[in-house]
Amino acid sequence: MEKVEVVVAHSDRATLRVGDVFVKIDSDQSNLDVEIEAIALAPVPTPEILWRKAPALAIAAVPGEALGVLGEPSPASPAAWAAAGLVIRQLHDAPLPPWPGRILDDIVAELDRECGWLISNAVLPADLVTRNREVAEAALRPWTPAFIHGDLQITHVFTSDDAVTGIIDWSEAAQGDPLWDLASLTLGHEEQLPHLLAGYGPADLDIIRAWWSIRSLCNARWLLEHGFDPNTPGAEFDVLRARM
Known part of the structure; x- marks a missing residue:
């Protein structure tokens, strides 16, 4: 009998693993729609979709190991990281997906709202938030949109023998700033x-550092409210402190 492993679970979605099958359950079915279409369009290694029956999507596990996890040294070799860079470039050079991504005005509004929340609730020192808001300015400019993964965390890229074997979790794929993907993958690394x-x-590099600040500032409240700790060593709060 295969055991059921809870990969992630919160009020928005849950992912379960049974053997080599991942079952994703999402409260917003549009996320699964995007994931299916993005996997079909992306010219890079992606997992096989096994079936979909609302509200669930079943996906086959990809071979290899993730590049690492946030807060711990990456076990992957420099060659594996370079291979990931090459594959991400292929994605960014691909034709755009037909749906748009987030617009700059919305990102700025969210950033200012979350900075205000962090300060007013004394989650972080005001000078730390203010400094990272200044760093963030470098990314808040017009960009040429690319086909981006949108949530390219270090745990979402798998390699084996210094080759990329799969990129998972495509529900936030869209048109967007390609440097957002590079920043997401190297956050804390x-x-x-x-x-x-x-x-x-x-x-x-200045824009990548700016996106590190933006991702960390904007994710902090969500992480805290969903039982995650952005203050663990190497995580989001350490990323913000590194900019001081």
């Missing part, structure tokens, strides 16, 4: 950025 860019190619 700044030391891996040169290896990633060895495969991806040149990128503006």
